[in-house]
Amino acid sequence: MLLRNMPEPSNSQALRIRDEVQTLLQVAAVQHAESSASRRRGAATEKRDEPPQNEKEVSVHQLPPPQGRKTTLILPVDNQRRHDARHDIEENRRRRHGDAEERGYSAHRGGRYDSDEDRMALEPPGPRVFSRAIRSTPLPSPFRPPTSITKYNGETKPELWLADFRLACQLGGAQGDDRAIIRQLPLFLSDTARRWLKELPANQIHDWVDLVRVFEGNFKGTYIRPGNSWDLSKCKQKSGETLREYARRFLKQRTELPHITDHDVILAFVSGTTSRDLV
Secondary structure, three states: OHHHHOOOOOOHHHHHHHHHHHHHHHHHHHHHHHHHHHHHHHHHHHHHOOOOHHHHHHHHOOOOOOOOOOOOOOOOOOHHHHHHHHHHHHHHHHHHHHHHHHOOEEEOOOOOEEEHHHHHOOOOOOOOOEOHHHHOOOOOOOOOOOOOOOOEOOOOOHHHHHHHHHHHHHHOOOOOOHHHHHHHHHHHEOHHHHHHHHOOOOOOEOOHHHHHHHHHHHHOOOOOOOOOHHHHHOOOOOOOOOHHHHHHHHHHHHHOOOOOOHHHHHHHHHHHOOOOOOO
């Protein structure tokens, strides 16, 4: 009656306690019923075996039983009632465990249950595209994270940036284990690049070769490529701009253009200036 009036348990632990109490009460009720039935059967047996009055008077003068001999009373056991109680207990346990498994809980030794959320809490941190071995790799001690590496935003050639990032991490103490370096990668990506890394399928990157392949495959078409002699020929002297200012701006653009001959540089500079002395 008390269990019916109690509020419905709000969590798995309270539900487990309530079921155990209910089980104990069922066992106690069965044992009490068996004890009462045994007492009634014993009283009926004694009454049936009671001798007549005259035999009682004669038995008063009989000798007592020998010392040291004990009389054992064997009571019948209601096996059917005990079987029913065990069946109810097992059925209650199966029902409780089945409800727990439907809610995403799994049994452990000792009857303890952990949910899927509890097991997921043990998952190592980091993007799921990294293998579990990478996400579980401890950082070397001591380790100094790179401070001269800018966050990658897709505008730099990916293989060059990865090479610089790897070298900076090795100089900081991560030598001999690329997994620790790969684990640091999300901290050096811009918001867009980090979002891209997070959305990749799980377990795609297991080593440095996998990282370079995936990284270059995505950012190879996004980085800004260097120009050529045609781009340099577009550098023209502006109206009101002095020759010195134009030459400084021209040379700055020239340093950003590799693999251009001196002939093309001179031709582009002369065609771009408005100075009559050079034309």
